[in-house]
Amino acid sequence: MLSQDHKSSMVRRVVLDSMCQNLSSIELRRPPGSDGRCRRLTLKHVLHRGGCTQCSDSLGLGETPLQEAWRIFQKDRLALSGLLVLGLLVATAVAGKVLTEWIIIFDPATVRLPDKFLPPFSALSADLIPSLDQPLFGIYLLGTDELGRDVFARMLQGSFVSLSIGFIAVGISVTIGIILGGLSGFYGNVKLGFISVDTLIMRFTDIMLCFPTFFLILTVVALLPPSIYNIMIVIGLTSWMATARFVRAEFLALREQDFVVAAQALGLPESRIIFRHMVPNAIAPVLISATIGVAGAILTESGLSFLGFGVQPPDATWGNILANGRGFIFDAPWLFFIPGLAIFVVVLAFNLVGEGLREAMNPRLRSR
Numbered sequence: 001m002l003s004q005d006h007k008s009s010m011v012r013r014v015v016l017d018s019m020c021q022n023l024s025s026i027e028l029r030r031p032p033g034s035d036g037r038c039r040r041l042t043l044k045h046v047l048h049r050g051g052c053t054q055c056s057d058s059l060g061l062g063e064t065p066l067q068e069a070w071r072i073f074q075k076d077r078l079a080l081s082g083l084l085v086l087g088l089l090v091a092t093a094v095a096g097k098v099l100t101e102w103i104i105i106f107d108p109a110t111v112r113l114p115d116k117f118l119p120p121f122s123a124l125s126a127d128l129i130p131s132l133d134q135p136l137f138g139i140y141l142l143g144t145d146e147l148g149r150d151v152f153a154r155m156l157q158g159s160f161v162s163l164s165i166g167f168i169a170v171g172i173s174v175t176i177g178i179i180l181g182g183l184s185g186f187y188g189n190v191k192l193g194f195i196s197v198d199t200l201i202m203r204f205t206d207i208m209l210c211f212p213t214f215f216l217i218l219t220v221v222a223l224l225p226p227s228i229y230n231i232m233i234v235i236g237l238t239s240w241m242a243t244a245r246f247v248r249a250e251f252l253a254l255r256e257q258d259f260v261v262a263a264q265a266l267g268l269p270e271s272r273i274i275f276r277h278m279v280p281n282a283i284a285p286v287l288i289s290a291t292i293g294v295a296g297a298i299l300t301e302s303g304l305s306f307l308g309f310g311v312q313p314p315d316a317t318w319g320n321i322l323a324n325g326r327g328f329i330f331d332a333p334w335l336f337f338i339p340g341l342a343i344f345v346v347v348l349a350f351n352l353v354g355e356g357l358r359e360a361m362n363p364r365l366r367s368r
Contacts, residue, residue: 069360079356085349093163096156105136108157108316112148117332119143120151143334145324151338154316158339161317162346165232165301166294172236174290177243180205182274182282184244185251202248205241213238214300221304226312231304235297243289250282284361288354295350302343318343 063071073079099105114128120143124134135150142151180201188198217234224230254260255278263273298318304310305319306326313320318339325335 069357073356073360076356076359078352079359082349082352082356085345086353089159089163089346089349092156093160096158097160100153100157106150106153106156107133108149108153109314110149110153112144114148115140115144116146116148117144117328118148119332120334120338142338143332145321145332145335146328151321151335154321155318155338155342158316158318158321159342161228161311161315162298162301162319162343165228165235165311165317166297168232169235169239169297169301170290170293172233173240173293174243174286176237176240178247178279178286180240181244181247182251182279185248186255186270186274186278188248188252198248201244205244208238208241214303217300218304218307218309221309226309228311228315231301231310235300239293239296243286243293246285246289247282250285251278254278254281288358288361291357292351292354295347295354298343298350299347 100108110133112124112129112133114125115122118140120141122140122143124138124140126134126138135153140150140152142155145151145154184198184201188196190197192200217238220234220238221230224234260273260277263277301310301317302319302322305317306323308323310319311317322336322339322343325332325339329336
């Protein structure tokens with residue numbers, strides 16, 4: 001037989017557990033303090049005080065949206081693996097910049113003709129190579145190319161070039177997309193003569209989408225002098241359309257929200273409403289698109305370099321290393337497969353992280 005106190009405790013636990021399923025959206029506020037401000041009292045505090053610690057923790061109450069997104073992102077093992085790969089890539093790119101250009105330990109430009117076409121982990125010809133031109137530890141970690149250059153050193157240098165092209169190109173495209181999408185979504189009903197702002201920007205976006213992006217980039221790059229900066233700018237100027245559409249859709253939804261209407265009623269400047277209140281709430285799909293866009297930019301640069309329109313020697317990128325190795329795919333397959341595998345892994349990692357962010361930031365896609 002259970003005692004009366006034990007029965008009461010069990011009933012109290014059942015009631016609290018049932019409350020946890022229905023009260024997660026309640027916002028409580030304490031009475032104003034001495035400074036006249038209301039203190040926010042989260043439901044998690046109430047449930048902890050009532051003894052329902054496990055239920056409150058499982059609901060994730062009291063979390064900020066960023067903390068909640070990170071908690072859900074951590075459940076995706078593939079996305080976490082992609083994030084780890086990207087972290088290693090960034091570290092490798094920074095190390096490559098330092099060790100190949102600032103403190104030259106791995107020289108990607110040194111030619112060693114006696115040691116050409118050596119496979120990975122081959123020892124150097126010590127009696128034929130001057131001491132100043134010898135690689136670190138006397139081993140070619142990823143082999144050598146047709147001129148005897150160290151493939152590992154060239155891959156290190158190429159990692160920073162490829163990654164910087166991806167990030168800067170996406171930064172340009174995101175900036176343009178946010179500006180045009182924000183103008184289209186916020187000032188869409190404003191007339192410019194016989195046409196509205198929304199119609200003008202969206203029809204221009206549709207025209208840009210009609211052109212095959214890669215061939216448009218190829219045409220522009222062919223007309224410009226070959227330069228790493230031209231590659232960044234051209235890729236950025238031809239890949240903003242998806243971001244503009246995302247931002248426009250979010251602005252159209254946010255424009256009628258109460259907090260935007262209240263800000264307009266208070267007489268806040270439109271620039272403050274757009275950049276302080278609306279852009280932060282519309283940034284989630286932009287962040288996801290940018291993550292996947294970096295992978296696309298790296299692929300585009302690799303394709304341009306493979307065709308001979310990308311970054312020119314002596315600068316090394318994964319694309320031109322791959323292009324140089326295509327003529328020796330049977331004689332020296334490592335020249336082709338090593339940069340190809342690196343591009344594949346990095347692009348896959350960016351896509352996995354982008355998918356993980358999409359599921360973490362979109363409540364309709366969350367699987368808890």
